[in-house]
Amino acid sequence: MTATELARRLGDPWDTANPAGHTAVLAADERGEPFGAGEQILDAIGLNAEFVPADLGGRLARLDDLIRVMRQVFRRDPALGLGYGASSLIAAVNVWTAGDGRQRRRAADLLLGGGRIAAGYHELAHGNDFAGSALSAYAGPDGRRRLDGRKEVIANAARAEALVLFARTSASPGSRSHSQLLVERADLPAAGCRDLPRFLTSGMRGVLLGGLAFRDCPVPADAVLGEPGRGIETALRSFQITRTALPAMAVGVLEAGLDATARFTDARVLYGRPLGDMPLIRSVLADAYADLLICDCLGLVAARSAHLVPDQMSLYASAVKYFVATLLTDAMYELSRVLGAQFYIRDGEYGIFQKLLRDLPPAGFGHAARAACLGTVLPQLPRLARRAWRAGDVPPVETYRLGGSLPPLSFDRLTVTSGGRDGHSAALTLALDAPDVPAEVRRLLHIVAVEFDALVRECAALPPGDLSVDARPEALDLPARYAAVLAATACVNVWLHNRDRGGEFLADPRWVVAALRRIVIRLRRDPGPRSRDQDRVLAAEALARHHRNSGFGLSDER
Template identity: 70%
Template structure:
């Protein structure tokens, strides 16, 4: 048995091939579908595999999308993952979508973004605000294997969408006229459908912009004008271009929802994409962890295996822990979209910031294991360098991390004075991996949590659990102290710190809130899944490591983990690498 101080032998309870837990969060047909996708990709280390690491690196060097990968995803009908079931697709659960796309990102992030996420972002806006015709047409485009793109950004204004100059103003014939340009769009040349954020009124204020659903087939000849591709360090295979429109007519009914609600539609839709995209890109860290563990196993230094050196094992353990934190926060936030849609404007933005930050920090830390091999772009370990370059967009995507903090910050004072004083608990299904979920409630997503935050209330409930003792209880008390200090400081925030002119100290409060939320997700995932047949998930040592890493980030812990905890985590990393298992909560068997 495991005692709650985690004093068991470091190698005990490591999952072996004959005790496959069949995935911690995915069951039934969804698990079978993911297994099918894994089989299609095959063993990435096989040099003859047309979608393996060697082929991915060759496509990257050529600056091209991996053609064999796109054919594979065509055969799998990946676009069906982005379409709700009532429209003929498979988008029933956000956590399932994340798991599917994580497989794609793990093999080739260019496929993940260029084939997958690039179409998901515009589609979600149509599901959230489109009428029956628009929803049907977007579904038809995607299910036929087509691509959709979104046009939010203008380089002159970045994430400040309210200042967007691209316009769609009425012409004399009653149709809207598109004028302006949108830059840095994935698949701009290949897309059949577009969702464009545009100014639809010359009046000042927040109701001057709308989102438009436009099909290229409906545009006049010569429209739009395609702008040259931007050169990029990462995602080199993704076709990043731009679109320019010059007095281009489109139907007046192209507007998604009521005119002037473009910003509101975007903020509601972002709750799905801010949750999903960083969690998907955790597949990049998975590959980085596998490469680093493989290198450590194979490299001998001074007559000793690198994998046996305490410093190397510590780096592997920390990166693995960070991946598990990302998994916990991403999973809880994804399930909250279904079960707590009125609160997810808060959780999604916090998760986007924290998960993206951890993924980049952990992958860079792993580069220290590879040493000089980290700089090499080909050979057996070249895939690490490619994935590291491809990870950078996860930090901004369609909204930068600081923009996510700016979404959280204005909500904190009300939470401090009201929401965090309410002890109403979230539904247990938020934390129970694999539990059933209701359909995605696009219509119930709100631009603000309204002062509600039931996930934060669950920390006090966790402290009341008899399962919690030893080092894990101590760390939960540390997080509770951070939560109390955060409440006091947020309640005292002046109005000037709730705007775009907020001081850095104020934004750091939003970052600290995201860290507390991550800790709450980790301890509750551990507490609520003790009945699952996964020895590692039941072991408190991973939760001790996770809360210790988070406490260290907020300056409340030394960062010195007990040796038996580090040994348990590093042994699990090396075991999973050797047994061809994934590194996330699912602990799923992989090809090879």
């Protein structure tokens, strides 16, 4: 299944008679229901196969391909993307990462048969504090484990055939006291497992968020994924796939927002001329489009890194989750300025925009807050500053090439930390030294490089007290700045390595200049005066892609 084929199945979103168009999506959202017509289409094409590794009979061979397909789903309905697909992916990755042959086979068969797996991480009383998770699964005298406690805010809790539950399996303190368990709803006695009432939300109204309460509920002794006590490690490794994939999929939401805004500018005449001809409107469109391309570059590079440098993914996945989710949300709010009152009207031709705007924050939040992602990177920064950032080792060139070949995705090669390795940062210097980089690209890259030099010094001097949950708020600014540097490196290297193979627009340095300007502003540095020609080129490209029903990303798929 390709992204283009899926888009064709979903049909024209603006056709009011299309059962999978915007009108139908909005109607389901108003009812607070899953988008039934969309689910039927995804059932018919067997979308779940995209989440199952190829060696288990599925279609998951490349993470970048999975992202491209799922972006089409998120573009049509973010609640469909999260509720139908991503929720099962979040759970299943833990099985692919730590499960034995039997568990992997069972999860694969369930998904390939059209079933769902739900991930039970959250307890509202503990948030992202996994070590404080209270649901217990202690071994009983009969050898089986018994669940006691509750899990909340679980997508598809009531209609999933299986669950991956994060639970305490030892009363001892420390990081080895929790495990993950794969359990099937059919194996849970009704007396021991109770569905909690649905959580109603303002965004993602079509996602069935619920919870489960357990009381002395027996589960098989072999339900534990991997070695008992390795639950946190398994979660941190599997998050490297989902923290990369979910924000990159959610780029489809901004694509849909740009499409709606472009349609609006086409239809409006103000002061005797088309809205899109006004410099202010062009600048908003250009900035939002540049932000989308930044997100696409960083997501692509991280997805390909999962195949090529999986031991460094603890850095890149967290950077994607933080930076991409932030840019997408901010860009959508900027686009809302163009639509004016139309952006909050819940029905009519542009009613889809307010739904996209409401759905995007929870799509970016997912199963871990952005601050938690910064906290994952922060303790690694001093070692990176002393070792990796001075070593000069760069990742394979295939990391940056669109559609380039990739080795298989090896879940067992993911590690909790990068071990002081970071090739992408070294690629910044390599790009700065390239002989054929235009002067404006080089100037902006130099600003990023100066920022990176300052970052190296500050990270090397971090006191031990700032490397834990007690870190000062200003310490968390360091991994945020590091994510921005990675984004700049991704953009310029994607441009450098695809100029002769990615089409006329991708070869044009003006898009990478726009992207670097946006990143420099994020770094709170002065990028210099903006170019009206640059705004004109990017805004025109965004409008042209709307006219020819193309994607807005790097690949320009119809």
